[in-house]
Amino acid sequence: MLKKLPLAQLETIANDIREDIIRMLEHAGSGHSAGPLGLADIFTALYFDILKHDPKNPDWPERDILLLSNGHCVPVRYATMAHAGYFDRKELMTLRQLGTRLQGHPERKRLPGMETTSGPLGSGLSQACGMALALRMDNQQHRWVYVVMGDGEQDEGNVWEAAMLAGKEKLHNIIAITDRNNIQIDGPTESVMPLEDLKAKWEAFGWHVLEIDGNDIEAVIDACAMGRAIENKPVMIIAHTIPGKGVDFMEYDFNWHGKPPNKEEAKKALHELRTLGGKIKGEHE
Amino acid sequence: MSDMYLVDVSGNLTSEPIRKGFGRGLLEAGKRWDNVVAACADLTDSTQMSLFAEEFPERYIEIGVAEQNLVTTGSGLAAMGKVPFVSSYAAFMPGRCWEQIRTTICLNDRPVKLIGSHAGVSVGPDGATHQMLEDLALMRVLPNMVVLAPCDSVEAEKATLAMALDKRPNYMRLAREATPIITTDKTPFEIGPAYVLTEGADVSLIATGTMTYQALVAAEELKKDGIQAEVVHVPTIKPLDAGTILASVRKTGAVVTAEEGQIVGGLGGAIAELLSEEQPAPIKRIGMRDRFGESGAPDKLLEYFGLDARHIRLAAHSVVDKK
Ligand SMILES: Cc1ncc(C[n+]2csc(CCOP(=O)(O)OP(=O)(O)O)c2C)c(N)n1
Ligand SMILES: [Mg+2]
Numbered sequence: 001m002l003k004k005l006p007l008a009q010l011e012t013i014a015n016d017i018r019e020d021i022i023r024m025l026e027h028a029g030s031g032h033s034a035g036p037l038g039l040a041d042i043f044t045a046l047y048f049d050i051l052k053h054d055p056k057n058p059d060w061p062e063r064d065i066l067l068l069s070n071g072h073c074v075p076v077r078y079a080t081m082a083h084a085g086y087f088d089r090k091e092l093m094t095l096r097q098l099g100t101r102l103q104g105h106p107e108r109k110r111l112p113g114m115e116t117t118s119g120p121l122g123s124g125l126s127q128a129c130g131m132a133l134a135l136r137m138d139n140q141q142h143r144w145v146y147v148v149m150g151d152g153e154q155d156e157g158n159v160w161e162a163a164m165l166a167g168k169e170k171l172h173n174i175i176a177i178t179d180r181n182n183i184q185i186d187g188p189t190e191s192v193m194p195l196e197d198l199k200a201k202w203e204a205f206g207w208h209v210l211e212i213d214g215n216d217i218e219a220v221i222d223a224c225a226m227g228r229a230i231e232n233k234p235v236m237i238i239a240h241t242i243p244g245k246g247v248d249f250m251e252y253d254f255n256w257h258g259k260p261p262n263k264e265e266a267k268k269a270l271h272e273l274r275t276l277g278g279k280i281k282g283e284h285e
Numbered sequence: 286m287s288d289m290y291l292v293d294v295s296g297n298l299t300s301e302p303i304r305k306g307f308g309r310g311l312l313e314a315g316k317r318w319d320n321v322v323a324a325c326a327d328l329t330d331s332t333q334m335s336l337f338a339e340e341f342p343e344r345y346i347e348i349g350v351a352e353q354n355l356v357t358t359g360s361g362l363a364a365m366g367k368v369p370f371v372s373s374y375a376a377f378m379p380g381r382c383w384e385q386i387r388t389t390i391c392l393n394d395r396p397v398k399l400i401g402s403h404a405g406v407s408v409g410p411d412g413a414t415h416q417m418l419e420d421l422a423l424m425r426v427l428p429n430m431v432v433l434a435p436c437d438s439v440e441a442e443k444a445t446l447a448m449a450l451d452k453r454p455n456y457m458r459l460a461r462e463a464t465p466i467i468t469t470d471k472t473p474f475e476i477g478p479a480y481v482l483t484e485g486a487d488v489s490l491i492a493t494g495t496m497t498y499q500a501l502v503a504a505e506e507l508k509k510d511g512i513q514a515e516v517v518h519v520p521t522i523k524p525l526d527a528g529t530i531l532a533s534v535r536k537t538g539a540v541v542t543a544e545e546g547q548i549v550g551g552l553g554g555a556i557a558e559l560l561s562e563e564q565p566a567p568i569k570r571i572g573m574r575d576r577f578g579e580s581g582a583p584d585k586l587l588e589y590f591g592l593d594a595r596h597i598r599l600a601a602h603s604v605v606d607k608k
Binding site for chain 1: 322343344346348349351353354357358359360361362363364365366367369384385388389392393394
């Protein structure tokens with residue numbers, strides 16, 4: 001397991017992950033920008049604090065499970081896994097190329113530590129239910145199943161089938177995190193297909209719901225700790241994030257859901273990330 | 286294999302729904318192996334999972350009417366080392382949840398055991414919505430998937446135990462109505478082989494599921510016409526036992542396939558694909574031809590849609606004439 005780090009260091013890691021996401025996507029020439037950038041703080045919190053895992057032993061039987069249900073956001077997971085020591089950061093530049101372990105959407109069989117194959121939306125939570133049920137049958141409920149899901153993803157009926165099952169079975173070792181960035185492909189979630197009152201919906205399905213700022217690493221860590229203390233219900237953390245976070249011209253803009261930066265845009269984005277939006281002088285300037 | 290198997294089809298036969306054999310097999314699998322678990326979508330009795338559910342309530346999960354969640358929860362159970370059997374009517378599973386099966390079970394390579402009950406027009410009065418005809422095609426196109434259609438309840442029981450030990454994703458098709466029992470406890474069964482049930486030199490009758498019995502009856506009748514038919518039973522539709530099938534067709538030079546489903550993509554499609562590449566021969570395919578079923582008594586429907594021994598016999602004559 002990794003040593004716990006102070007907050008300032010986690011924030012630096014999250015920023016480095018954002019830079020890697022920009023580089024990977026620019027190099028690949030395709031892929032999703034907004035979601036992964038918005039999720040960098042959550043993934044940093046997960047891999048560097050919350051999860052019980054071992055990058056050198058990805059199949060460690062005592063590990064927690066992390067499922068990425070919104071598979072299109074996988075660049076953030078690849079970048080975080082590389083920073084955590086699962087593989088060399090150089091491999092990040094193979095994203096989406098022939099023969100790579102870093103497929104455009106994640107494939108379990110190609111990359112140790114990738115717990116499942118995803119991309120088609122709506123199926124992560126059901127898998128978490130199956131895993132949590134198996135853990136309960138085996139008296140292994142000290143292991144946690146974390147699921148990251150999109151908000152637009154929750155248009156899928158399969159999500160609510162799983163929500164009902166987890167509620168019915170009181171699968172309290174599931175902690176789901178909704179990336180509430182308010183965008184999906186065709187526009188803002190509330191105009192494509194309104195999700196609100198999202199908190200009330202999950203509560204009505206028998207879940208304990210927490211709402212946090214998903215770009216606040218400490219808040220993510222605290223919410224997961226609180227979630228683990230809930231003993232009779234599955235937990236949903238609605239994490240409000242800024243899509244495209246850290247890159248001014250991408251932030252809040254649904255048009256960046258599924259496109260990569262070109263060379264110029266990448267340069268601009270990296271400059272912004274390095275200088276924290278002009279607040280500091282970039283070290284590589 | 287005639288002495289090990291077979292109940293003589295011209296004698297008195299006992300009939301039983303194929304799904305009953307599955308129910309017994311699952312119960313037995315549960316007794317033998319702790320990691321066998323089961324889940325169903327509000328059809329526990331119909332699919333015969335009830336025997337297991339009563340014996341092992343802590344290893345049984347009621348999912349409710351939610352087939353997408355059924356198969357995907359199955360993927361999660363398998364991820365943690367369980368051998369999950371999940372069941373519903375074939376019309377709904379795999380009918381409603383093909384993409385989840387594709388991504389979370391096949392591409393993900395999780396050994397989930399899918400049981401599609403009430404397949405074929407012999408479902409009867411419930412009509413076209415419930416008479417699943419496309420399941421074999423849907424499952425056969427998926428990489429990693431193994432596709433099974435046992436011919437009777439005795440074979441279904443053996444197939445269930447074999448599935449519990451198989452490390453791949455599996456689909457097994459079951460039927461609702463009583464089907465004559467033609468195999469015995471001693472009849473061999475493994476996932477993979479096709480079985481030559483009766484030998485003959487003139488035509489290969491290649492059948493699966495409920496139609497294997499009809500093929501045996503047709504073979505008896507063809508004897509009266511002076512035609513020696515070889516009945517090849519194909520309980521494993523994927524991976525197909527090309528060796529046994531090609532050996533039979535090399536000998537006979539004429540083929541009839543028979544199944545209770547769409548010939549496109551089903552057993553008929555599979556055999557035609559194999560033969561056209563390896564051993565072209567006159568072929569007729571008995572099955573549904575690009576249409577849906579409808580309400581009616583099972584035996585009336587089988588006759589109406591040409592899914593019986595009489596039609597197999599006629600088809601055999603036509604391919605023998607073309608040789
Ligand atoms: C079953 C399925 N349907 C459609 C898609 C195409 N798709 C990919 S991402 C996406 C939008 C999802 O929105 P959200 O989960 O909010 O992701 P975000 O845009 O915030 O990254 C869609 C429709 C898909 N991947 N899977
Ligand atoms: Mg979104």
